[in-house]
Amino acid sequence: MFWKIVSSFAFVPVLAFGKPSIVVLYSDDAGYADFGFQPNCAADMKKLTPHIDRIAKEGARFSNAYMAGAVCSPSRAGLMTGRYQQRFGYDNNLPPGFKSGLELKESFGVKRLKKLGYTTGLIGKWHLGYPAEYHPNKRGFDWFYGLLQGSRPYFKLEKPSEHRVIQENGTVTEETGYVTDRFGDAACRFIKKNKEKPFYLFVSFTSPHGPLQPKPADAKRTAHIESKKRANYAGLVVSLDDNVGKVLDCLKAEGLDDNTIVLFTNDNGGQTSTGANNAPLQGKKGTLWEGGVRVPWAMRWTGKIPAGSVIEEPVIALDLLPTFVEAAGGKVDPAWNLDGRSFLSSLDGEPKTTTVTEVPRSLFWRKGGSKGARAMREGNWKIVHDRKSGEEPALFDLLKDVGEADDLAAKNPEVLKVMLKKLDAWESELQEPRWGPGAPGAKKKKKK
Helix, strand or coil, rough: CCCCCCCCCCCCCCCCCCCCCEEEEEECCCCCCCCCCCCCHHHHHHHCCCHHHHHHHHHECCEEECCCCCCCHHHHHHHCCCCCCCHHHCCCCCCCHHHCEEECCCCCHHHHHHHHCCCEHHHHHHHHEEHHHHHHHEEEEEECEEEECCCCCCCCCCCCCCCCCCCCCCCEECCCCCCHHHHHHHHHHHHCCCCCEEEEEEEECCCCCCCCCCCCHHHHHHCCCCCHHHHHHCCCCCCCHHHHHHHHHHHCCCCCCEEEEEEECCCCCHHHHHCCCCCCCCCCCCCHHHHEEEEEEEEEEECCCCCEEEEEECCEEEHHHHHHHCCCCCCHHHHHCCCCCCCCHHCCCCCCCCCCCCCEEEEEEEHHHHHHHHEEECEECCCCCCCHCCCCCEEECCCCCCCCCCCCCCCCHHHHHHHHHHHHHCCCCCCCCCCCCCCCCCCCCCCC
């Protein structure tokens, strides 16, 4: 059983107050242990994220939450479509200036929500396509305020480039102010303008992705951290938290607190090379260890989700689309061929029972094509198979060994065999990457 509840609460039926608005607050490259609501939060960060922590305190913390990708662009592709991104060749990060993007035949979840009466907005990082036909306004977002590329400086660009400058629906904006503040302010603008009917707002912060450029005032708030790099990284997290607080305050001021779903999570595992801490997990951004794909995740829906609850059921970002569609009163059409599934029924605080014969859900990961790394989780078991290094598949019991230190493959050959068969079957349905490692014709790096 994957449900744990730490407070009792009477669940209010979905849609009792009409369709909820939805706000997704999405950070970039943050560490698993770098938010106060996480049980293993690092001591140096424990008091630096009070606003983000509020979401978990007033709602639920998810302890087994994942992204479908280990790096920025693929994780967004899976979340936006509700489908494993490798099905349409999106194993790898989109290269800067690439003349393509997320397959145009794939539908974005916001289009499903628009049909249910939602106004849609995306603020911040896009990273899903550079040519005009791949832009947010062409993929279902009514309003876009952000940048097309995966990162940019936090301060003024002296020589703004087409894909790093902040635009508003295709119009270049003035280079002024601190980027994280600009995104928080834009989120409040959208909320105030669209408060009269349901909206879906995706706030895709670039923080705390590099470059490590905190505001001077924020750097003072993290001066207690001895490592200069980590202190600067923490300065970005502080600014992120301030702007999450700005959005939460705006929702309250506009009278939207009681019927808005607020979700906070991160796009992939923390980037330890820029100061993130993923304890107690092994690995980092770009790997398929838990530290590369398991993410902090908190969700608030006042009157629906019991305050202070903990959801231990494994969820993945692919689940957000079907969950939001159901929360909006819609139904998931089997013709959408989604890989995610709604976890709406898990939010009511009632323990969920399982039968003896019920097979746990399988979650899958791959990067770099059919010769790259792959992984799978089913129940407490997880396989990590780094084919590129030539290593044999490793098997771990995450309930006892979340740090993936004890390979149990030799002791559990039947478990390994059955899971590998399922992993092979899943992979047989995928395309090879359309760019990057593993793509047909991709140049191989020479060994030094």
